[in-house]
Amino acid sequence: MQTRSSTVFFKYLLLIALAALFLVPVYVIIVTSFKGLDEVTLDKMWHLPKGLDFAGYKEAYDKLLPNLRNSFLLAIPATALSALMGAMNGYVLSKWSFRGSNLLFALMLFGMFIPYQSVLIPLIQFMQQIELYNSIPGLVLVHVIYGLPICTLMFRNFYVGIPTEMLEAAKIDGTGFFGIFRRIMLPLSISGFVVVCIWQFTSVWNEFLFAVTLTTQKKQPIMVALQNLSGSQIVHWNVQMAGALLAALPTLLVYAFLSRYFVRGLLAGSIKG
Amino acid sequence: MGECSSGPFHWREGIMIHRSERAIPILMLLPSVLAIAIFVYGFISWTGYVSFTDWNTLVRTSHFIGFDNYKFLFQDFRFQSDLRNTLAFTVLFIGLTMLCGLFLARMVDSKIKGEALFRNIFIFPMALSFIVTGVVWQWVLNPTTGINLALKSMGVSNPPKWFTSTLIIPKLHLGLIDFGLPVAIIAVALAAVWQMSGFAMAMYLAGLRSISEDLRESARIDGATEKQVFRKIVLPQLKPISMSLIIILAHISLKIFDLIYAMTGPGAMFVTDVPGVYMFETTFRGNHYAQGSGIAMIMLLLVSLLIVPYLISSFRKERE
Known part of the structure; x- marks a missing residue:
């Protein structure tokens, strides 16, 4: 009995130590972001701030607000559109499959693994041609298209679980392709939509390569602005850390409130990164 | 969403469709396919076509020059460094993430109190952007202070230089570069492991939960130790x-x-450079399209060498 309770004790000790280790960067962000100018020196980086100083947040907020707005204007429509298209594709591929549809699906899926560097140069030329270069709608288009494979995959796997007999019964009653989608599939896929939307919102919000190559200055989403902020020598660390927290806040909040769905998305989309 | 199945795909027959009903679904799929x-x-x-041309200036040119760009790359100090770094990073990152993920999953799965809290702490970095991770870890692993300050106070007199180190171990001459593990890569890999091991944990946790307790129990009754149960049944x-x-x-x-x-950029002597960074800089900073x-x-x-066989085998397996 003695040894048993001591192993339990050590197990918790180890878990708490690991959790603390995982939270070290969070400690650093929070502590630094609340420091005043005189405290943000390297040798004091582990110290707690003397008091709560919001100057860092104020400066970061003023600098990043336009980019935060850009990111919302980008991520929300891109998420909604990819989810809707993914649902339709998933519906067709799972319930109205045709000869060659599986091959088509496989060819689509390949698109989610490619390094985007391999499409970047023509993509930029193309966006310039259709005059969507350096615009939020342009980035929305790009994210919707390259998000199609993963969204299609997630909905397809979700819809396979809906019994076909049910749809067949509806079909005999005279419900058509769209009727079945609207009246049976959509109402049954609320949780599917939550999972896909969380996944897609997080990916689009956090994305960097398309953002940095397809937009400049005023149109830049938050991650590009954060990278510029941290690359700048004249911006103080408290501002950088406050900026990092502001940039991460939307996805962190999504995670905090919907972590169950977030994890389901991770696993369902587990053939993506 | 089929999270517990081994493969990502599920095959099952769809609705019986009459020939005349085929048009609409195909039409709805068409925009995505196009x-x-x-x-x-x-x-x-x-992109493949451009790589065989001489478009290495701001103004576009398109003379066909065969494999010259590839020849240049493979004889380039920076690209050779990139290949070495990618190899080192991949091995470290995969190995550590999986070990860490499996270990965390085992810990979290061992009927502990506050399981959800611990799970959430280990997974939350997945919600962050690599940019945020890079910015923060650059600060944490700053060699002049950062974690080294804590190490020094614990009595480590010569703490590692993390991502500023230009050390490569072992130093083997290969091509133009020194082959080995660049120490700076370890720092970058640590940040990546921090971000991704929660994901590995979630995957393993789903796996552990799908192993029936009966199986483990019967092995224990047969006299297997916990270690044996883990090695012979769980793994x-x-x-x-x-x-x-x-x-x-x-x-x-x-x-x-x-x-x-x-986090680091290419680094001194390209010790933390990777193809992704090189591609970005040479294309958009140097106009070497x-x-x-x-x-x-x-x-x-x-990536294709890895993914194509995986896609093919997943499709085959699910089709049976």
Whole structure:
């Protein structure tokens, strides 16, 4: 009995130590972001701030607000559109499959693994041609298209679980392709939509390569602005850390409130990164 | 959403469809298919074409020069360094993430109190952007202070230089570069492991929960120790998950760009440079579009070598 309770004790000790280790960067962000100018020196980086100083947040907020707005204007429509298209594709591929549809699906899926560097140069030329270069709608288009494979995959796997007999019964009653989608599939896929939307919102919000190559200055989403902020020598660390927290806040909040769905998305989309 | 199945795909017959009903579903799928055809396959072909031209200036030129860009890359100090770094990063990143993920999953799965809290702490970095991770870890691993300050106070007199180290162990001459593990890569890999091990944990946790307790129990009754149960029963059942994890993590690692770009950049003597960073800089800072295309095509090739067999085998398996 003695040894048993001591192993339990050590197990918790180890878990708490690991959790603390995982939270070290969070400690650093929070502590630094609340420091005043005189405290943000390297040798004091582990110290707690003397008091709560919001100057860092104020400066970061003023600098990043336009980019935060850009990111919302980008991520929300891109998420909604990819989810809707993914649902339709998933519906067709799972319930109205045709000869060659599986091959088509496989060819689509390949698109989610490619390094985007391999499409970047023509993509930029193309966006310039259709005059969507350096615009939020342009980035929305790009994210919707390259998000199609993963969204299609997630909905397809979700819809396979809906019994076909049910749809067949509806079909005999005279419900058509769209009727079945609207009246049976959509109402049954609320949780599917939550999972896909969380996944897609997080990916689009956090994305960097398309953002940095397809937009400049005023149109830049938050991650590009954060990278510029941290690359700048004249911006103080408290501002950088406050900026990092502001940039991460939307996805962190999504995670905090919907972590169950977030994890389901991770696993369902587990053939993506 | 089928999270517990070993493969990502599920096959089942769809609705019985009459010939006359085929048009609408195909029509609805068409925009996506066309978009992917153009934006994925069309653009890849175009990049491939550019990589065989001499478009290495701001003004576009398109003389066909065969494999010259590729020859240049493979004889380039920076690209050779990139290949070494990618290899080192991939091995470290996959190995540590999987070990860490499995360990955390075992800990969290051992009927503890506050399981949800611990799970959430280990997974939350997945919600962050690689940019945020890079910015923060650059600060944490800052060699002049950062974690070294804590190490020094614990009595470590000569703490590591983390991502500023130019050390390569062992130093083997190969081509133009010193081959080995660049110490600076360890720092970058640590940040990546921090971000991704929660994901590995979630995957393993789903796997552990799908192993029936009866099986483990009966092995224990037969006199197996906990270690044996883990080795002989649990590990083999987790193999498909480990395989998926290797594929996912490897393709992330081959493509990695933003984390390194935000955290260290190419580094002194290119000790933390990777193809993604080189491609970005040579294309968009140096206007070497053809060379950039060459790097992108090599990245695509590496990823394809991994992904295509995986896709084919997943489809075969689910079709049975």
